[in-house]
Amino acid sequence: MKTKNTLTAAFVCTLAFTTTTALFAQDAATDEQAVAAELAKKLSNPVASLISLPLQNNFDFGAGPNGDGFQYKLNVQPVMPFSLNENWNLISRTILPIVYQENIIGTSSQSGLSDTVQSLFFSPKAPTSGGWIWAVGPVLLLSTATDDLLGTEKWGAGPTALALKQQNGWTYGALANHIWSYAGDSSRAEVNATFLQPFVSFSTKKQTTFGLNTESTYDWEQSQWTVPLNLTVSQLVKIGGKPVQLTLGGRYYAEKPNDGPEWGLRFAVTFLFPK
Helix, strand or coil: CHHHHHHHHHHHHHHHHHHHHHHHHHHHHHHHHHHHHHHHHHHCCCCCCCEEEEEEEEEEEEECCCCCEEEEEEEECCEEEEECCCCEEEEEEEEEEEEEEECCCCCCEEEEECCEEEEEEEEECCCCCCCEEEEEEEEEEECCCCCCCCCCCEEEEEEEEEEEEEECCEEEEEEEEEEEEEEECCCCCCCEEEEEEEEEEEECCCCEEEEEEECEEEECCCCEEEEEEEEEEEEEEEECCEEEEEEEEEEEEEECCCCCCCEEEEEEEEEEECC
16 A cells, blocks of 8 residues: 555656646746747847847849949948937947949959948837837948949938837838938049838747848939849847847849849848847
């Protein structure tokens, strides 16, 4: 009888331990999924309070006077948020392009740095009562090109702004800026350009994000639109235990200058540094 009671007690203890362990494992998995889902949500927000380093590889085809030009552009885009006080953040977004191109300007080729665009966004930490996230600040054009054919040879500045809303996996909104040149090589054309980026994306529970945007520019000096339509799919994964987002997409130029590209591809790797 004692042996039977002992076996029964051991079975109950084992069952209880197994059930408890399974529940803890399930809770841990649920917590990990929740953290990953929050990261995917923040990645759809350009002014989220998240340190990240996107490396955006762009391949454009069909440009140049003969339509056989090719350009590769690696945009190094570090994002650094700073807490100003209990209500406001300052988000620094930098775009440093590294370019290789051929048959864009005649039959020559160029490689090196292009001009840097530096944006500083002041954003409330809490959304509005309607759920909108917004930010405003200055944008700077820095003459960092190492080849005069890869940059404007101008220094510029202007305003930038962003507004977006996130709900039920959807993110939609727009980013805009305008840059006027104020210094630089007097023999080069002035910079007077508006940038518009409306965007919409949807993130699944598996941290897959489908995105559609345009990165349109209107050149007021030339009265010319450049309108690339970007369709992308992104997946949040872990590499070496660290979260990384991988993005693959295609691009079609709905409007462009006569010697602009016809289409392009994008592959991006975004390294995340959550607190």
